[in-house]
Amino acid sequence: MKKIEHLGIAVHDLEVSNALFEKILGVPHYKIEEVASEGVKTSFFKAGPNKIELLQALDDNSPVAKFLAKRGEGVHHIAFAVDDIVAEIERLTHEGFTVLNKIPKKGADNKLVAFLHPKGTNGVLIELCQEDPLSKLESRKE
Numbered sequence: 001m002k003k004i005e006h007l008g009i010a011v012h013d014l015e016v017s018n019a020l021f022e023k024i025l026g027v028p029h030y031k032i033e034e035v036a037s038e039g040v041k042t043s044f045f046k047a048g049p050n051k052i053e054l055l056q057a058l059d060d061n062s063p064v065a066k067f068l069a070k071r072g073e074g075v076h077h078i079a080f081a082v083d084d085i086v087a088e089i090e091r092l093t094h095e096g097f098t099v100l101n102k103i104p105k106k107g108a109d110n111k112l113v114a115f116l117h118p119k120g121t122n123g124v125l126i127e128l129c130q131e132d133p134l135s136k137l138e139s140r141k142e
């Protein structure tokens, strides 16, 4: 794992929390993106070299909606950057972790992502995050 790619924070209202984090960090969010497959609307902030992802649920079935109902607002996951997500999924599965999706899926901000179940990781939901190689090709076309 190379570094922490982002911290995911579950919030009830993205607009309210965007204003709050803008005050805290002194910079506006640089992107808002919906990821329907995950049932979330996200916004991103840069704080120096670090990245914060705010997550609002799009519907009641969203993992973020369930999290908010059980635990309230707060840190939802830590995402680690990896070079080869397929190799990391294989390695961590071999180590006995429960990888929630064995095939990487499309995340936000041009990433491929996979999650480890928090029950096996000291109660912390861990996201693996690799730059989506296709996004580079797509940006070349623009």
Ligand SMILES: CC[C@@H](C(=O)O)C(=O)SCCNC(=O)CCNC(=O)[C@H](O)C(C)(C)COP(=O)(O)OP(=O)(O)OC[C@H]1O[C@@H](n2cnc3c(N)ncnc32)[C@H](O)[C@@H]1OP(=O)(O)O
Pocket: 008, 035, 038, 040, 042, 053, 055, 063, 064, 066, 067, 070, 076, 077, 079, 100, 106, 107, 108, 109, 111, 113, 115, 117, 118, 119, 123, 124, 125, 127
């Ligand atoms: C924007 C896209 C992407 C990116 O590019 O960055 C994202 O970040 S998407 C983020 C949202 N997506 C996900 O969270 C996907 C992975 N999560 C899941 O698949 C599920 O949330 C889960 C972890 C499998 C749990 O869901 P489920 O089995 O349906 O049950 P519960 O919701 O009732 O939870 C069971 C159990 O787990 C605890 N839990 C749930 N979420 C977290 C969490 N984020 N951190 C720590 N613990 C968590 C929950 O509290 C329950 O515990 P108990 O009550 O003790 O049983």
Ligand SMILES: [Co+2]
Pocket: 006, 008, 053, 077, 079, 127
């Ligand atoms: Co994330």
